[in-house]
Structures are given as structure tokens and as C-alpha cells.
Amino acid sequence: xxxxxxxxxxxxxxxxxxxxxxxxxxxxxxxxxxxxxxxxxxxxxxxxxxxxxxxxxxxxxxxxxxxxxxxxxxxxxxxxxxxxxxxxxxxxxxxxxxxxxxxxxxxxxxxxxxxxxxxxxxxxxxxxxxxxxxxxxxxxxxxxxxxxxxxxxxxxxxxxxxxxxxxxxxxxxxxxxxxxxxxxxxxxxxxxxxxxxxxxxxxxxxxxxxxxxxxxxxxxxxxxxxxxxxxxxxxxxxxxxxxxxxxxxxxxxxxxxxxxxxxxxxxxxxxxxxxx
Amino acid sequence: xxxxxxxxxxxxxxxxxxxxxxxxxxxxxxxxxxxxxxxxxxxxxxxxxxxxxxxxxxxxxxxxxxxxxxxxxxxxxxxxxxxxxxxxxxxxxxxxxxxxxxxxxxxxxxxxxxxxxxxxxxxxxxxxxxxxxxxxxxxxxxxxxxxxxxxxxxxxxxxxxxxxxxxxxxxxxxxxxxxxxxxxxxxxxxxxxxxxxxxxxxxxxxxxxxxxxxxxxxxxxxxxxxxxxxxxxxxxxxxxxxxxxxxxxxxxxxxxxxxxxxxxxxxxxxxxxxxxxxxxxxxxxxxxxxxxxxxxxxxxxxxxxxxxxxxxxxxxxxxxxxxxxxxxxxxxxxxxxxx
Numbered sequence: 371x372x373x374x375x376x377x378x379x380x381x382x383x384x385x386x387x388x389x390x391x392x393x394x395x396x397x398x399x400x401x402x403x404x405x406x407x408x409x410x411x412x413x414x415x416x417x418x419x420x421x422x423x424x425x426x427x428x429x430x431x432x433x434x435x436x437x438x439x440x441x442x443x444x445x446x447x448x449x450x451x452x453x454x455x456x457x458x459x460x461x462x463x464x465x466x467x468x469x470x471x472x473x474x475x476x477x478x479x480x481x482x483x484x485x486x487x488x489x490x491x492x493x494x495x496x497x498x499x500x501x502x503x504x505x506x507x508x509x510x511x512x513x514x515x516x517x518x519x520x521x522x523x524x525x526x527x528x529x530x531x532x533x534x535x536x537x538x539x540x541x542x543x544x545x546x547x548x549x550x551x552x553x554x555x556x557x558x559x560x561x562x563x564x565x566x567x568x569x570x571x572x573x574x575x576x577x578x579x580x581x582x583x584x585x586x587x588x589x590x591x592x593x594x595x596x597x598x599x600x601x602x603x604x605x606x607x608x609x610x611x612x613x614x615x616x617x618x619x620x621x622x623x624x625x626x627x628x629x630x631x632x633x634x635x636x637x638x639x640x641x642x643x644x645x646x
Numbered sequence: 647x648x649x650x651x652x653x654x655x656x657x658x659x660x661x662x663x664x665x666x667x668x669x670x671x672x673x674x675x676x677x678x679x680x681x682x683x684x685x686x687x688x689x690x691x692x693x694x695x696x697x698x699x700x701x702x703x704x705x706x707x708x709x710x711x712x713x714x715x716x717x718x719x720x721x722x723x724x725x726x727x728x729x730x731x732x733x734x735x736x737x738x739x740x741x742x743x744x745x746x747x748x749x750x751x752x753x754x755x756x757x758x759x760x761x762x763x764x765x766x767x768x769x770x771x772x773x774x775x776x777x778x779x780x781x782x783x784x785x786x787x788x789x790x791x792x793x794x795x796x797x798x799x800x801x802x803x804x805x806x807x808x809x810x811x812x813x814x815x816x817x818x819x820x821x822x823x824x825x826x827x828x829x830x831x832x833x834x835x836x837x838x839x840x841x842x843x844x845x846x847x848x849x850x851x852x853x854x855x856x857x858x859x860x861x862x863x864x865x866x867x868x869x870x871x872x873x874x875x876x877x878x879x880x881x882x883x884x885x886x887x888x889x890x891x892x893x894x895x896x897x898x899x900x901x902x903x904x905x906x907x908x909x910x911x912x913x914x915x916x917x918x919x920x921x922x923x924x925x926x927x928x929x930x931x932x933x934x935x936x937x938x939x940x941x942x943x944x945x946x947x948x949x950x951x952x953x954x955x956x957x958x959x960x961x962x963x964x965x966x967x968x969x970x971x972x973x974x975x976x977x978x979x980x981x982x983x984x985x
Contacts, residue, residue: 375731375741378774386772393768397759400800471753473720479744480772638736639722 378479386480387488394492398458409453409500416449419573434578440606443515444575446508447600452572453501455535455595457493459486459542460562464555472550483631486546490539519605526612527603533619538595540626541566547633551640565590571597575606591622650731650824650856651694651717657725658687658712686712688880689726694873696823699850699857701867701888704877705977710860711750713877714826717858718748731823744773747822751829755813756801762812763797766819773820780819782852787815790845807838814842818849824856825849831866843869864969876976883976888969895972899946899964901938903953906960908933917956921949 378386398405423445427438436444463486466472478485508516518524545562549555567573568583569592576587576597587593598615601607607615664680665671687709694700702710715721716728719735719742728735731745749755756765770780788794791811796804801812814830827846831839847870849855859871867874867888874891876884884891917928924944929937936957940949946964953959 375733375738375745377741378744382772382774385774389768389771393757393760393764396764397757400759469753470750473715473718473750474748474753474755476720476739477718477743477746477748478772479740481740 383480383484386478387484387491390480390485390488391491391495394489395495396492398493398496405496405500409504412453412456413449413504416445420445423574436575436578439515440604441574442512443604444600444606446512446516447603448572448596450501450505450508451531451534451596451599451603452570453504454494454497454531455538456497457490457538457542459490459493459539460545460549460555460559462489463546464549464559467549468554482634483543483627486543487539490535490542494535515604518603522609523602523605526607526609526616527599530599530602530616530619533616533623534595534599536623537591537619537626540623540630541591541595543630544626544633547630547637550637566592566595569593570595571600575601591626594619594622648696649693649729650696650698651692651729651858653693653713653717653726653728654691655726656687656690656713656716656723656728657685658709658716658721659683659685659724685880687716687723690877690880690882691726692875692882692885694856694858696856697850697854698873699846699859699871700873700875701864701871702858702860702875702877703862703864703867703973704883707879708877709880710877711828712880714748714750714828714858714860718742718746718826744820745823747817747820747825749813749817749825749827749830751810751832752806754801754809755816758802759800761798761800762793762804762816765801765812765816769816769819775820779821783819783821783849784815786848786852787811787818787845790848791815791841806833807835810834811838811842814845818845818855821849821853822855824858827857827859827861829861830859831861831863839863839866840869842866846870864973868969876973878976892966892969892972895976896942896966898942899940899966901940901946901949901953902963902965903936903938903957903959904961905934905936906958909936909957913956917952920952920956924949 420442423441424438426433427441431438463472466475475485476482480488505516518527541562545555545558548558552558569576569587569590571587571593576584576593579587598607598619602612602615660683661681662684663675664678664682665675690709690713702713704710712721716723717730717735719730719737719739722736730742733742735742756762757768766784769775775783788797791814793808793811793815796808801809804812810830810833814827817827818825825846831842834842843866846857846859850857850870857870859866861867872888874884874886874888875882876891884894886894914928914930921928921938921944925941926944926949927939929939931937938949938953940946950962950964953962
């Protein structure tokens, strides 16, 4: 039998990746009203955090090492970062597992992980488009404290946001593997959402947490999705902390992708693509 | 001989949790881990040459889709060997993906929310389809499958037939070396089915595409495949030519006779006397028409000669049993042919 199968080149993979990301974004934009409504709904939910913290500061002007102004800026930027990095990947995937459509995704020359990641990039692109005007509204109400204090902080924030995307994707990719095994991934998605809510620094910077929770957070990847990029952007973490924090983020990103791929290979040996 | 697909003793067994119906049984299942092995495919061996077009048929649950999934690499066999285009599919799935096209009937191959044209462009980038190949496959699909009027409509708004045509076009856009088509004409009307078959024939003629087609519509097979694989409960029941299948499993032929004037009782008795010993059945439709069912053991020329000798024949047609009839009889008999 002939063994000379054409191998996709790097430029083909890159071009396929980009095309899939943009087409995923195009798909997501189809449901513009649903996208806007879900963003508004999560914005309202997030306002509750803000109001709770403002009430805390009214009662006690020094509840921790962060002042009222810095806390307000942190919460608004944390919402933006979280909104950008909220991917539809897991729900999309669960639906495809249930309908037996995942077989089609497995047969694309891009490879399964890049295929999923390209879709995640598409999701994040659309989120970014919607978040920019919301950031403008935040600037109007909260003022310049939302902006990075230096150009260096902006660069570190952007780099950290990119790494945060990969960390977040890595966690999602593991959820995707769980959906394969369990044939329905709603349980793991809700568990992940709860852990993310607590340990990502979405509700408050981890420095405001009790010691036990803060210690637990250091062993989990979630803080590198929201808290680390926000701290860089707002100048709460400076260039001296950058090497360690960025290295930690990168280590989590690589480890999660590696683990995801390892689990994927094991799952593929045993899984069953549903339906005839 | 250049082989596209080869399997040897291919097996796939699933572990399935045992569960009874009902609410309490559902609750009990949380504390029970009993499972059973279900053999979906058992000891299937065949080879398909490059450029061949082969029909894979069998009842629902016979293992057709499971075999396609193992050949494409999305399922790992539990036994035996499998190679597609020279590689073990599940080990080299990504590499293989570039050279195969797959349609899983009723499962959309292209993005749901954007028009088919945009999905085709996405596939062009993803498979790095050369311009001249894309120009041909795209134009051929648009023209042959009449996609033009709905190419810019979001896929979710298309009818099943329109979507299936787009799926087939998408599967063949990169001119794959092997196309696995799992029920590509399911739910389509007669005209659309014809277009799909024509498209397959043309793609095969132009690119020498190897086709493995699973279907329940045997006209798909008649129009596009010269070879048949018949599965029954996970086992290969037949592997050979379409004609060979008919010769092996068709247990009778029918002679339709029209008379030039009525036949009297004496002539009818004479005919019965000549034919009944061979197991032939004569069914009269009035005095001027009759049908003679001949078992395979009976000689058709002998039966025809007897009819011509005994009756004033005006017209006579000898008809073999159609593929559909043989297959439906096989299914009814649980895979036991009459051979």
C-alpha cells in the first residue's frame, strides 16, 4: 500500500486556523441579540459584586490592603477580562458530543486541539468587539483609573491576557475531554464555573481572601485567567513581578495543553462517537 | 495492486452499562456497575483497491457506520488490523484527514450558522486546496448538485435535501483519495438522489476517487458501485460483484407471458405437466396472461421452450430478481440466503 500521504504544511495549518477562527466569529455574530443580552445580563450580575464591595467600603473604609478606588477599577477591568475570555467552547462541544457530530471535528486536518482552539479564538474576538464599547462606558463612570498607568503595564497586561486565554482554553479543553467520557459534560461545566467564580479573582483580588482560600488559589490555574492580567494592566503588579507571574502563567498554559492532549489520546482509545 | 483500504479480522466490541427501564431502575443504576460487551463488528476482512467504488450494505445496526468510523480513525478497533491509504487510521488520523472525505448522513459537515459558500472557503483554507482543483470541484458541485440558488443562505435555513447536497460537496471539495459516504442520500427525493449519484460518478471519473458507500437505497449502489460488501450483525456475509450477489442470492427468475388468444384447460394442464416437476409455479392472470416463477435449479431455456411449445405466445419477458428484493429477503431471513 502507498504510504506517501501529503502532510499539511505549517502555513496550511496557520491559514486553516485563522480561517476557522474568523468563521467561528462570523457564526457567533449571527446571534447578535443573544450575544448582547448575555453580555448585559452578566454585566448586571457583576454590578452586584461592585455594589456589595461599595457597601463594604461604606461600612469599613479599610477592609483590606486595597483601597476603594483601586477595588472599583479592579472589579470593572476584571469583568472586561472575564467577558473577553468567556468561551462558548464547552457548551458547543457538549452539543456536538450528544448529537454525534464530534466525529466530523476529529476528521479535520487541523488536528483536534488546534480545531477547538481556533474556535475559542473566534469566540474571544467577538467578545473583544463587544467589550470595547463597554470599556468606554466604564471609563465614563469610573474614570482614568481603568487605564494602565504606563505603556509597560499595558504591554504586560496584553501579554498576560493572551496567556490567560491559553490557560482558560486549557481548562476548557480538559472539560471537553470529560464530556467525551461522561457523554454529557454539564456537571463538570458547572463545577468549573463555580471554581472559576471563586478562584479566578473575579469577585475580588485574591489578596482580599481569607488565608486558606488564598493558599488554595495558588495551586489552581484560575487566578491566571482573570487576576494576573488585571493586576498587570492596572499596575498592581509591576515589572519586577512580571518574570515570575508570566512564567507561572506560561507553565500553567503548557501543562494544561499537554495534560489535555494526553487525556485526549487516552479518551480516544475508549470513546464512542454516538449515533450511526 | 494499489490498495486503498485493507482490514483483517476487524473487530469492535462496546462495553455497555446494563440498565432497566423506569425511574427506580434509573436510581438503582447509580449503585450498579454491571455492564455487558456488545460485539458491533466481528472478524471482518476485505480489501478495496484504489479507484474502486464499493457499496456497504446491511440492516440497521449491522455495523456499517462502526466500520466507517474505524476506517476513518475516529474509533479504535478492539481487534484485527485496519489500514487506510497505508496508515493505521486511529494512529494517523490527522495525517489521513487530509486525504479522505466523509459524509455522515443527516449530520451537518459544514458550519450551521453561516452560508455554505463561506464554509466552502473555510475548507479551501483548511485543506489548502490548489486553485485549479477547487475551481473544478466547486464548479462541478454547484452545477451538478444545483447549489447556486442557496449558496448564500445560512445552512440552518436550508431544507434537508439542500443541506445534504452541500455536505456532499464539502466532503469532495478537496478531491479526497477516498470518500466514505455513510448514507449520503438519506431523506432525499428521487431527483436529488440522481444528482448526487451523478456527482459521485463524475468525481470518481475525474479524480479516481475510491468510494465506500453505505446506504439503504440500493439504487445508489446500482448507479455508483460495481462491488458489494454485505454485513449481517457485524459479520461479512458477502464480498463480491453486484452481479455475483444477484446470481448467488437470487433464488428465482420470473417469466411474464402474454398469449395470442386464450389458453384452454388442456393446454394449461399440459404446461403444468411439463413444468411442475422442476418446482416451477405457474400463476394465471385470466386466460391471456400468466407468470411463471422458476427456481434457480430450473433451466430458464427449458422453461421458456415448454411455454412456447404449449401455448400461443405473443410476448414473453424473462425477469431476474432486483437487488432490492434480494436484500430485503436476506434481511427478513436474518442474513440466511438461499444459496
